[in-house]
Amino acid sequence: xxxxxxxxxxxxxxxxxxxxxxxxxxxxxxxxxxxxxxxxxxxxxxxxxxxxxxxxxxxxxxxxxxxxxxxxxxxxxxxxxxxxxxxxxxxxxxxxxxxxxxxxxxxxxxxxxxxxxxx
Numbered sequence: 001x002x003x004x005x006x007x008x009x010x011x012x013x014x015x016x017x018x019x020x021x022x023x024x025x026x027x028x029x030x031x032x033x034x035x036x037x038x039x040x041x042x043x044x045x046x047x048x049x050x051x052x053x054x055x056x057x058x059x060x061x062x063x064x065x066x067x068x069x070x071x072x073x074x075x076x077x078x079x080x081x082x083x084x085x086x087x088x089x090x091x092x093x094x095x096x097x098x099x100x101x102x103x104x105x106x107x108x109x110x111x112x113x114x115x116x117x118x119x
Contacts, residue, residue, distance in 0.1 A: 005030070012038055014061040021066070021087065029082040035059055036068055051078045058090075065090050 001019065002010045012034040020027060027035065039059035046054040052071040059066045067088050071081035100117045 014039070017061050018064065021089070027085070027087060029085075032068060032070065032082040032085045032087070033080070035061075035066075035087070036070070039066075040068075045072075051075065052081060065092055 001015050003016070003019070004010060012031075017031070017035050017039065019025075020031065036057045036059060039061050040057045041060050042058040044056040044058070046056055046069075048054075049071075052073055055070055055072045057068045057070065059068055067090050068085060070085045073079050073081070102115045102117070104112045104114065106112050
């Protein structure tokens with residue numbers, strides 16, 4: 001595995017990311033961006049701000065899972081921000097939940113809209 005990003009044969013891959021994580025090396029902004037780009041399997045939007053939205057990306061590397069927090073730019077002029085990012089290893093636990101859907105109908109019994117309440 002090549003760790004020097006200036007080496008012509010360097011590539012971002014699971015082994016590189018896991019090496020950094022397992023050896024407690026800090027990810028730089030490029031590492032975080034590429035970890036998300038290469039390994040993201042799900043994206044959870046969180047806090048909405050004026051120019052950015054906080055995102056939790058769930059990333060998978062060799063059957064291990066991580067949440068990466070970062071700021072997504074919301075306009076063509078606002079870049080994504082990785083400087084306040086964090087990476088936390090997580091474990092998926094699947095559960096079954098009941099979802100209640102309410103159909104809102106007009107007087108002719110046509111569905112106007114539907115709301116979902118997951119409990």
